[in-house]
Amino acid sequence: MREILQITSFLFLPLVSFIILIFWGKRFKSHSSTLALGLIGLMVLNSIILFIHTLSHPHHWPLEQSFEWFSTGNLSISLGYYVDNITSIMLMVVSLIGFLVHLYSTEYMKGDPRYSRYFAFLGIFIFSMNGILLADSLIMMYIFWELVGLSSFLLIGFWFEKDKPPLAANKAFLTNRVGDIGMFIGIMILYFNVGSFNINGIINGVGAMNPALLTVAGLLVFMGAVGKSAQFPLHIWLPDAMEGPTPVSALIHAATMVAAGVYMTFRIFPFLTPEALSIVAIVGAITAFGAAIIAITRNDIKAVLAYSTISQLGYMIMALGVGAHQAALFHLVTHAMFKACLFLCSGSVIHAMHHSLHDLNDNDTDPQDMRNMGGLKDKMPITHATMLVSTLAIAGVPFFSGFLSKDAILAGTLSYHHMHHGWTILLPLAGFGAAMITAFYMFRLIFKTFYGKPNNHDIYKHIHESPYVMSIPLMVLSFLSLAFIFTLNLNPLHGHGWFTHLIGHVKHVAGLDMHLVEDGIHHAHNLAMYISLLVATLGIVISVLFYYLKKVDVEKVSNFFNIVGLYSLSKNKFYIEKIYNTILYKPFFMQTKMASFIDWNIYDQKIVDAWGWITLKISKYSAISDYSILDQKIIDGTSHLVQYISSKLRKTQSGIIQNYLLGVLAVLVITIIVINQI
Amino acid sequence: MPIPDLGMLLFLGIFMMICASAFMVVTSPNLVHSAVSLLFTLFGVAAIYIYLYADFIAATQVVIYVGGILVLIIFGVMLTNKIENATIDSKTHNKIPGLIFSLLLLLMQFYIIFNTKWYIADNEVKDSTIKEIGNMLLTKYLLPFEIVSILLLAALIGAAMLSRKKVG
């Protein structure tokens, strides 16, 4: 019982926060944050307790509980939780980052008219995210999957008075839906072939399935992850989702919701066939490399971070594809920490820019554009320091967590190539290439924002550091981006520690020999480490050259690259939006217009109105017939008939008694005759 | 069919006479002729009563019917006779329907008469019935007797009242 309470508190604490703040938030006003912080704080404590329990009792796992929700006929849907090491790690991550974002938002969102509703939406987001993490069956995960999409929609479109947020929210939700279609079909294929929605049940039951069908089902479920984790080709919503408040971007679109796709893929990893996994790896690689290239030419801070997120998610998916599932989860956790830190730092910068522009009464300049920043390191020291730490982490510099996790992934790709040869060389190439480009553009961001001379002196004068409430989460998260945290070993090159041990091994049931994979990763480890060190250094050096020392003319280089059109490709985001526009949106709208034309001009005016016309005609003729036939002929006719008959019958009342007597006699005689006959 | 003896022949003759005179009563245009035919009919009926061993009734019939009622009828005829009355009696509108239904009635009754097994009692000849009638009138049928006498009284007074001269 205590255990059930502990686990379900992850669900009902944020839900309670949501319900109270949605209905009675107006009364709390600025105290809504206190209530939300309190409840989420309780949840964090709970997650820490659970995590410590995990560390100390490695054999008490997994915790499972499920109860039947409803059943119709043969179909029975049950809800329940499945908690093992990975779940407790993820719960810890979500709770911690959720708590820090709540704390940060108390200052960031101060003065917003819908303050309480913001915290309510954060509450329902955490509720849904925990639901995904705790889910023991694919159906339950799907339910919370949709809820997370809803929360994301509510939060992206939070400032709906502006033009862009509602459109961005729609785009996010719809793109997610496209992925969810595949996911649902995949779940159903699995259900009808294996007979269970429960993940463990499916893992145990797929042995009997046709491998081709299993590949298809696996890929379809993976499609949900493509949508949710913004992989190519459904990545288009994540850059637009930056219209939401920055803490929301930190929580949802960097650390947790987009990681849900990776988590789900991790859970279904056991039954993804090698063919499916190769496709997963390709998708991940394309995403990782492509997004990195696009990030080079972005000028908005949050846009750079958005594409960086897409790129890192590509890494995680690629890791799962090549079989390095431990590396994927490792990178997910480290990425959550440093990406959340990066977003919150950028939020701090944007917050300071906002205040400065407000003081200058300037409403036109974009506070998020890096071309308006520069040289902020003296004015915002804490933000600068924490952002630098996180950037080092994401660039894959030793002593920082990102190095370890990225290294593990790249080792995985090398070993995959070693096993399969041929075209798979592209995977490590993409991985290492993206690593270099990542280092390059992240340092570009740092240099453009914090170093050099300020681009706009007026703005620079009014900048000041953010309050402690916002700085403390930054400090906590940057601290958690150090390598030391995950290995408890001061040796920067030692990749395995308590964390990797905790993740453990996953048994694969669809044809992948995990021993081979792990052996390969182990062997490729060193090579990967050297190459990634080289690549990261190169990236940082080039970036320093370009942006710090300003030794190279950026214009000339971009024109050089543009000879083969590469610069434009990056600048225009590979024209993907334009392609979708022509291939998908325009034909769809044309169809809509055509359908509308058919519906209005043909159906509505000709067919439906025709009924109206027919009705009018019918009513007219009905009126005529009613009057002339019914009224005059039948009704008046009846009265005429009655008059006629009565005029004839009147003659019997002659007053002549003998006639009456005759009548009596006649009736008597006839009656007697008739009765006799009968 | 038994050999007709005199009684039977006479009966047949009386039967014919009754029918003929009844016919005359009903169809004669002249009212006086009807009245006189009625006389003959009533006499004939009295004779039939004799055949049925109803001697007292026969006598009563002659005395009251012929001597009383018929005289009254003739009085009525004479008193309500106008000069133009004698002939106009034929054009009645109910002749044919009346004829049809009367004939139908007759035929029905004949049908019943000839298709019923009548109980025939013994042919015992009674002596005069008057003693017995008188006895019954004053024992078994006393109440009807009294009532009829009151009725006669009422009729008498009524008739007298009806035909008096209207006092101004």
Next chain:
Amino acid sequence: MDYIQPYLMLSSILFSMGIYAVITRKNAVAILMGIELILNSANINFIAFNRFGNFNTLDGHVFSIFVIVLAAAEAAVALAIIINLFKNIGTVDVDQAREMKG
């Protein structure tokens, strides 16, 4: 006679003729005569049934007396009415007597 049928036949003939007279004749006195015929036919029936039925009393005869008495009373009153009618409208044609006016 030894069987009842002739008497009944006679009675029914008289009855029919009486009915015909009542229905057909225009003169009120003639109608009265028809009524007398009907009453007579009923009398014949009474007497005949008394003669040929299983009776040792003379109920039929007593009935017959009563009928005769009533016929007399009725004829008297009827003629009084006819004479009154004659005094009022000057004729005894029943067709002329269909108004209920004075």
